Amino acid sequence: MLLAAVAALDDDVARVSHELPLRANLSALDNIALIPLYQRHLGAAESARQAMDLLQRLGHAGIAPLRDPDMTPAQRFVTKLARALILKRPRLVIDRPGAMLYDVPYPVFIRRLASHADLAGTWEIYDFSWNQALYTQVHDTE
Amino acid sequence: MHFLAASIESLGAKVTGWFAVAYGMAAFLGRAGRLLLDRATWNRATFDVVVKQVYFTAVQILHVYLGYVLVISWLMVSIILSTARDFGLTEFASEMTIRVLVLELLPFLTALFIALRSGSAINTEVALMQVNNELDALAHCKVPPMQFEFLPRLIGGVISVVTLSGLAGLLALLMGYLAIYGLTPAGFAPYTQTIAKIFDFQIVAGLIAKCALFGLAVTLIPVTAGLETPKKLFMVPVSVLRGMMRVFLAIVAIEVVSLALKYI
Numbered sequence: 001m002l003l004a005a006v007a008a009l010d011d012d013v014a015r016v017s018h019e020l021p022l023r024a025n026l027s028a029l030d031n032i033a034l035i036p037l038y039q040r041h042l043g044a045a046e047s048a049r050q051a052m053d054l055l056q057r058l059g060h061a062g063i064a065p066l067r068d069p070d071m072t073p074a075q076r077f078v079t080k081l082a083r084a085l086i087l088k089r090p091r092l093v094i095d096r097p098g099a100m101l102y103d104v105p106y107p108v109f110i111r112r113l114a115s116h117a118d119l120a121g122t123w124e125i126y127d128f129s130w131n132q133a134l135y136t137q138v139h140d141t142e
Numbered sequence: 143m144h145f146l147a148a149s150i151e152s153l154g155a156k157v158t159g160w161f162a163v164a165y166g167m168a169a170f171l172g173r174a175g176r177l178l179l180d181r182a183t184w185n186r187a188t189f190d191v192v193v194k195q196v197y198f199t200a201v202q203i204l205h206v207y208l209g210y211v212l213v214i215s216w217l218m219v220s221i222i223l224s225t226a227r228d229f230g231l232t233e234f235a236s237e238m239t240i241r242v243l244v245l246e247l248l249p250f251l252t253a254l255f256i257a258l259r260s261g262s263a264i265n266t267e268v269a270l271m272q273v274n275n276e277l278d279a280l281a282h283c284k285v286p287p288m289q290f291e292f293l294p295r296l297i298g299g300v301i302s303v304v305t306l307s308g309l310a311g312l313l314a315l316l317m318g319y320l321a322i323y324g325l326t327p328a329g330f331a332p333y334t335q336t337i338a339k340i341f342d343f344q345i346v347a348g349l350i351a352k353c354a355l356f357g358l359a360v361t362l363i364p365v366t367a368g369l370e371t372p373k374k375l376f377m378v379p380v381s382v383l384r385g386m387m388r389v390f391l392a393i394v395a396i397e398v399v400s401l402a403l404k405y406i
Contacts, residue, residue, distance in 0.1 A: 011284075020279040025267070037187045038285045044190060087283060 014084035016077070017095035022068045028055070028079040029064040035086045054082045059116045073103045081113060094125045107135045163388070167366045171358075174293055188289050195298025199260045200306055207255060207306060208313065211248065215314040218243055219321040236336045239318040244311040245340075245349060245404075250397050252307045253356035256299065257389045261360040264295055265385040268368025269378045292365050299361030304353040345404075352400045359392040 022031045032051035036042040042050070055061045055078070063075045071079065077100045084092055097106045114123055127135075177183045219239050226235040271277050271291070280287050315337065323329030367385030371377050 015282060019275055020282050021274050021276055023276055023280070024270070024274070034280075034285050034290070035283055038290060039283075041185050041187075043186060083283065 014087040014089040018099040191294040200302035211310040215317040243314040248310040249307040257360040265364035269371040269381040300357035303357035
C-alpha cells in the first residue's frame, strides 16, 4: 500500500505514526487518558486508571509521568501505541515504525509489545520495502 | 504609473488580508459560541480544563499582579491627589481617582498584563501545535480541539481579566481612601457616596463588558493567529509577532471605543 494511502485510512483504523505526535505538554498517562475522557465521557480517575492499566500491560508503567520531550523514542512509541490501542478500533496501523523507533531493533520490539498487550484486533505494519529483511530476520530467529 | 499600480495592489492585498483575518476570527468565535451553548460541551473534562486555565491565567500570578496594582494605584492616587491640591480641586480627587484608575487604567493594564503573560504563551503553544501536527493527532483520536484546547482558554481569559480587574479595582478604591482620608473612618460616608454616584448600572455593565472583551481579545486573537501558522517551524515567531500586534491594536481599540461611548 502506498504511504499516502495510510493517512487516508478511515475511522476504523487507529494509527501509530510519527506524523501524529503526542500533546507535548501532557504526560504519557494524560495523553492516553484523553481518549476515554473525551470519547467515552468517563471521569478523570477512571480514564487515568484505564490508561495506567494499558501501560502496565505493555510493560512500561514507569513512563506514565513523562512528557514527550523527556521520553526516549521507544517510550514515545509505546505511548503512541497505547493511545492507539485505547481507541479500541478494529485495525491498528503502525506507519513507518523506523521513523519512530530508531533507537531499538524495531521488529523485535514491536513483536514483544504485541505479546504483552494481549488485545483484540489486527496490527498492521506499513514500512518501506527495503526494510523487509529486518522482519524476515525476526521470523528466522523464531 | 507602475509604482502606483503596485502600491494599490499592495494596499488591496493588505485590506483583503485584514478582512480574511477578521472573518476567520468571527467564524472561530461563532463556532466557540455555538459550542458554549451546547450542553454536550459541558462535561467534567472541559470543566476541569477551564478550571486549570483560570488557575494558570489568574491565580498563579495573583501575588505578583496585586503587588503591581498596589504600586501603580499608590503612584496614580498620589499624582492625582497632589495635582488636585495644586489646583484647589481636592473635593474632586476621589471621583477622579476612581474614574481614572478603576474604570480605565487598571482594566487596560490588566488586559496588557494577561496579554503579555498568557496571550503570548497561548499564541506560541497553538502555533507549535499546528506546526507539529498535534491538532491532527487530536482529530485522529476524535478529541475535539475546540473543547479540549481552545474554548477553555477563551473562557479562562474572560474570567481572569474580569476577576483580576475587579480585584484591582477594589484594591485601588482602598488605596484611594487611605491616600485621601488616611486611617480614619471620617471619610467613609462621602467616599462611599462618590462610589455610589459613579457606579450606576450602566457604568458597571459597561465595565464588565469591556473587561470581558479584553479577556476575549487576549485569548481569541492569539489562538486564531496560532492556527493561521503555516506548517514551518521558523514561522512560529512570526505568528507570535503578528498575534501580539493584533492583540495590542484590539486592546487599544476597545479602550478607545469605551472612552468614546462614555465621554463623547
